[in-house]
Amino acid sequence: MSIHGAIITGIGIMFLFLGNLGILRLPDVYNRVQAGTKCTTLGAFLTIIGVGIMQPGWFWKTLIIAVFILVTNPISSHAIARASLKAKVSLCDRSVVDKTEEFERYREKV
Amino acid sequence: MSEITGKENHKVRNFLYLFIFLIIIWLALTSSIQWQELTAGIVISLFLSFILSKYYLKLGFPPLSIKRIVFFFIYIGVLFKEILSANIDVAYRIIHPKMPIKPGIVVIKTVLKQDIAKMILANSITLTPGTFTLDIIDDILLIHWINVKTKDVDEATRMIGERFERYLKIIFA
Numbered sequence: 001m002s003i004h005g006a007i008i009t010g011i012g013i014m015f016l017f018l019g020n021l022g023i024l025r026l027p028d029v030y031n032r033v034q035a036g037t038k039c040t041t042l043g044a045f046l047t048i049i050g051v052g053i054m055q056p057g058w059f060w061k062t063l064i065i066a067v068f069i070l071v072t073n074p075i076s077s078h079a080i081a082r083a084s085l086k087a088k089v090s091l092c093d094r095s096v097v098d099k100t101e102e103f104e105r106y107r108e109k110v
Numbered sequence: 111m112s113e114i115t116g117k118e119n120h121k122v123r124n125f126l127y128l129f130i131f132l133i134i135i136w137l138a139l140t141s142s143i144q145w146q147e148l149t150a151g152i153v154i155s156l157f158l159s160f161i162l163s164k165y166y167l168k169l170g171f172p173p174l175s176i177k178r179i180v181f182f183f184i185y186i187g188v189l190f191k192e193i194l195s196a197n198i199d200v201a202y203r204i205i206h207p208k209m210p211i212k213p214g215i216v217v218i219k220t221v222l223k224q225d226i227a228k229m230i231l232a233n234s235i236t237l238t239p240g241t242f243t244l245d246i247i248d249d250i251l252l253i254h255w256i257n258v259k260t261k262d263v264d265e266a267t268r269m270i271g272e273r274f275e276r277y278l279k280i281i282f283a
Contacts, residue, residue, distance in 0.1 A: 015197065022204040030254045031213050035204060038239030042197045060138035074236035078243055081254065085244050097214035097261045103245065103252045110247055 005054030012046030015039050028092035029084045037077035044069050123173060124166045128159035171226060178281050185277040192238050192273065200239040200256065214258040218267040220249050220275060227282040234274045241270055 022035025045066050052062030091098055136151035137143075172178060203211055222228050232243040232251060245252040253270060260266055 015201065018201045018204055022200070025204060025209065026211070028213070030215075031211065031256060034200065034239065034242065034254070034256050038200060038237075038242075039197060039204075041237060041239070042193060057141070060141050064135060064138045070237065071233075074233040074242075078232075078236055081242060081244055091213065091215070094211065095213045095215075096258050097216060099215055099217045099261075100252065103217055103247070103250065106247050106250050 001056065002054045005050045005052070007050075008053060009047050009050030012043050012048075012050055014043075015046065016043035019043055027094060029089050030081055030091065033077050033081050033084075037073060037080075041070065041073050121163060123171060125159050125163040126174070127171055128163050128166065129155050132158055172224075172282055181277055181280050185274070185281065188273065188277060189234055189237065192234075196239040196241075203256065211256055212258045213254070213256050214261075215244065215252060215254050216258060216261065216266045216270075217263055218251050218253055218271050219263060220251060220267075220271055222249075222275065222278060222282065224282050227278050231271065231274055231278055235270060 016039065019035055019037075019039030022039060023032050026032050026035055048062045048066045048069070052059040085100070132155035133151060136155060140147050140151065203209060220228060220231060222231060228246065228249075232246060235251070235253065236242040240256045242254050243251055244254055251271070253266075255266075255270070259269060
């Protein structure tokens, strides 16, 4: 059982590493939010579940922690990205489309 | 008259949802079914859900039914499948030497009506790597996409929103 837990934790750590690599490599703040919060979703989830499988007595508690991470993670990444949008942080040169102005017109209509 | 009974139904429903939710958390945290622990959990959950249920009135939860519960579990399965496949996709884009990304901000439309359904849709889109929700007005969502495949609104709605909307439509019908 502890082997399975160790393998799952290892996969989780790999995803955490890739998330950090993404923060270093990607060009602008929005893409970094993508890497920084998304790879860590699966990373943190698998790491914690892996610990729960290694110690079967903790399994349900680790599951609760994992569910709370899944529920709260989108809120933090959304808050960072929306704050950057409000502060008018520009997109990188490689961006292909930006429909923010179109969206602002909808806001004025409402 | 019917309005009043409708409100009463909402209250009972919110109370039940909160009670079941708190009991599940209690069972997971204590990990035991001895009667002392269970009694303490039930008393505390009843007390808390009695006080707090009125704060959840505005969210508009639908009534509980077997079909909704089944589709909710199907929805969780679909969400996990999407998270896994999209995570591998984003990881591939990060470790590829040339970084094949095409970032952009697109607009999609949703057919969902209730606030709680829109919230679940927006959070699911944010949880799926490669896309996240920036803002929302009525039925229009502003979405950042790391690999833009189309600029058209309807096409983007089909590619980003529909895989979750299909199930949420049934759950919140």
